[in-house]
Amino acid sequence: xxxxxxxxxxxxxxxxxxxxxxxxxxxxxxxxxxxxxxxxxxxxxxxxxxxxxxxxxxxxxxxxxxxxxxxxxxxxxxxxxxxxxxxxxxxxxxxxxxxxxxxxxxxxxxxxxxxxxxxxxxxxxxxxxxxxxxxxxxxxxxxxxxxxxxxxxxxxxxxxxxxxxxxx
Amino acid sequence: xxxxxxxxxxxxxxxxxxxxxxxxxxxxxxxxxxxxxxxxxxxxxxxxxxxxxxxxxxxxxxxxxxxxxxxxxxxxxxxxxxxxxxxxxxxxxxxxxxxxxxxxxxxxxxxxxxxxxxxxxxxxxxxxxxxxxxxxxxxxxxx
Numbered sequence: 597x598x599x600x601x602x603x604x605x606x607x608x609x610x611x612x613x614x615x616x617x618x619x620x621x622x623x624x625x626x627x628x629x630x631x632x633x634x635x636x637x638x639x640x641x642x643x644x645x646x647x648x649x650x651x652x653x654x655x656x657x658x659x660x661x662x663x664x665x666x667x668x669x670x671x672x673x674x675x676x677x678x679x680x681x682x683x684x685x686x687x688x689x690x691x692x693x694x695x696x697x698x699x700x701x702x703x704x705x706x707x708x709x710x711x712x713x714x715x716x717x718x719x720x721x722x723x724x725x726x727x728x729x730x731x732x733x734x735x736x737x738x739x740x741x742x743x744x745x746x747x748x749x750x751x752x753x754x755x756x757x758x759x760x761x762x763x764x
Numbered sequence: 765x766x767x768x769x770x771x772x773x774x775x776x777x778x779x780x781x782x783x784x785x786x787x788x789x790x791x792x793x794x795x796x797x798x799x800x801x802x803x804x805x806x807x808x809x810x811x812x813x814x815x816x817x818x819x820x821x822x823x824x825x826x827x828x829x830x831x832x833x834x835x836x837x838x839x840x841x842x843x844x845x846x847x848x849x850x851x852x853x854x855x856x857x858x859x860x861x862x863x864x865x866x867x868x869x870x871x872x873x874x875x876x877x878x879x880x881x882x883x884x885x886x887x888x889x890x891x892x893x894x895x896x897x898x899x900x901x902x903x904x905x906x907x
Contacts, residue, residue: 677876684874695766697765697769697877700886706773710808
């Protein structure tokens, strides 16, 4: 999958129609999402044939990108049922096969380390201070790597980072 | 919900020590064909709880899996095909997952398990530090 191709496919995805400010539901744009997963795959080898989890998947852009980049299984997790509904429709539209779970990430309990890579565009507490302390992961320590899309300034200053979660 | 997901999920209620495996109550089961990838199955096998997969498959109406499995069986295509079918092609579309300790039911609608908790079931959310802020510190160097 070429970067341009990936970006254009992600551009077709439906985004939040009524974003919930308290959940910081800003969309993950196709430009940054495509670059994030393209980099995670081509520079770090973290996507293809891997099990990828999208924490706080919203409309499922990052999960879809992971799936398009060849992830073997993708799991999208979100607290909001409306988001998950849009994410399921998005996956269907692109003929992607994504697993969804409705759960508050803070209460998510994995049985053991199965996920290889976690991707996320989490709430950073821009509009809700509680979110800043909310997206806290013990479960991600079980992943081998985390690709994170940082947006402090919404989509203007996005950065892509990849970390070895054992160093967190 | 696939049995792949079921094999990872554990009951997340406060005070529950053995929340795995969740018991499956099936109302509607779907089958969707998925490309067969033996290498993926071989890699995943050691990470799975086989018994939970066997019981889950049975709850979804598929009883072809052997009760016990070991890695030598991963050479058999016949075994891998059954494993593949149970793990990835069966979907719990409507039904529930029941916590083995408390009996609390988590509904599954349109294939999506709802693991949201009531307030009195949550463990304390005051975990030390958040990943988001840790990451920001790391990248921007600012606290």
